[in-house]
Amino acid sequence: MIRILLVGALIAPVLVNAEPASQIAWTAQALNQVKNGNSAKGKELAESCKSCHGDQGQGMKEETRDGETLPAIPALAGQVATYTYKQLRDYSNGSRSHDSMTSIAKGLSEQDAADLAVWFSTLKQQEIKSNGQHFARADKLVEEGDGKRILPPCFVCHGGKGQGEKMDIPALAGQQGDYFSRTLQDYKNGSRHNDIYSRMRLIAQQLSDDEIKELAQYYQQLN
Ligand code: HEC
Ligand code: HEC
Structure with missing residues (x-):
């Protein structure tokens, strides 16, 4: 017991000083904002995401065009709404970074992020046919x-x-x-x-x- 307390005392100051992984705290307010997100508004906003994330939010696989490799883009369809919301907020406040997504997310309000998150959660997850391979x-x-x-x-x-x-x-x-x-x-x-x-x-x-x-x-x- 004493040992556990000692270890705790040694680690605690490090945890206090460390930069948090994310600024998101799951307060009742944040959860309600996502729960009450406006899917119709999200659908409108999502027009601007289609060029990369696909018509149905299915994402894109990695492709090589004219010798240039275009990196894969994640599927958003059927994703847990609070997860999508967190990622958009994380890009916006710098906890996660990516050239395009950081600037896109900075242009979205918290409400926009909630609306988009709810919209994508209502889309059906893409189904990629199994080739029968066993992993x-x-x-x-x-x-x-x-x-x-x-x-x-x-x-x-x-x-x-x-x-x-x-x-x-x-x-x-x-x-x-x-x-x-x-x-x-x-x-x-x-x-x-x-x-x-x-x-x-x-x-x-x-x-x-x-x-x-x-x-x-x-x-x-x-x-
Ligand atoms: C220019 C192409 C482009 C556009 C436009 C774009 N995205 Fe992205 N998005 C990406 C790429 C590439 C990634 C993966 C980035 C990474 O690896 O961090 C990504 C990642 C994401 C993620 C994280 C997904 C996960 O599984 O963690 C979310 C959420 C997201 N985008 C939402 C949106 C929304 C909402 C819009 C429209 C408002 C949008 N994106 C527009 C290219 C784009
Ligand atoms: C203790 C709980 C936990 C376990 C066990 C776990 N994960 Fe996760 N995983 C998470 C959380 C939480 C996130 C999202 C973190 C964030 O906000 O970026 C995540 C995110 C991911 C992502 C990113 C998804 C995306 O859309 O960007 C992948 C891929 C993933 N996990 C794969 C795995 C695999 C494979 C395993 C097993 C080897 C695994 N995880 C085990 C909690 C877990």
Whole structure:
């Protein structure tokens, strides 16, 4: 007991001084703002997102055109509304950064972010046909994790069908695989650091590059 208290006392000042991963606090006010988001208004605002995130919010896979690689763009359709809201606020206040998304999100008010988040949550998740391939290693990580590495199974947070959970836990089913791999690599190398309590960074750091690729394929085909 004394040891636990001592460790706590040593760690506490570090936690107090550390920059928070995100400025989002799930107050009743923030939750209500998303809950009462105006989907019709979100639909109008979402016109400007289509060129990148697709007509149905399905995202885009990585493509090579004229020798130039266009990076993958995430699907937003069917995403948990509070997660989408948090990401838009995080880009806007600098907790997460990306050339295009930072400037786009800075142009949106909190209300716009809530309206857009609700609209995208009403769209149907894209279904990418399974090619029948079985991903044994990913299956195991999702359902059992790995006790040797202190890796919790993905399903305890992201749900048995990759459907996400309340507040900040995203749906993963049907997500663009190339984006999924890239963002896990970003958590792994710390360039994405807006996950509260470092939940995803701690996990991604323990995954090999091959495991990340397989998990991306597994979730892309899940529906
Ligand atoms: C110029 C192309 C472009 C446009 C236009 C665009 N986005 Fe994005 N968006 C991206 C890219 C690329 C990413 C991935 C960025 C990253 O890796 O952080 C992204 C990421 C996101 C994410 C994070 C998704 C996740 O799963 O974490 C959200 C939410 C989002 N965009 C919402 C929007 C909304 C809402 C609009 C319209 C108001 C919009 N975007 C317009 C390119 C675009
Ligand atoms: C302890 C709970 C927890 C566990 C276990 C967990 N995650 Fe997450 N995951 C989160 C949270 C919370 C976020 C969103 C963090 C943020 O705000 O950026 C997230 C985000 C993600 C994202 C980014 C999605 C996007 O649209 O950008 C991916 C990919 C992901 N997790 C994959 C996994 C995989 C694969 C596993 C299992 C190896 C896993 N997660 C296990 C909590 C968890």
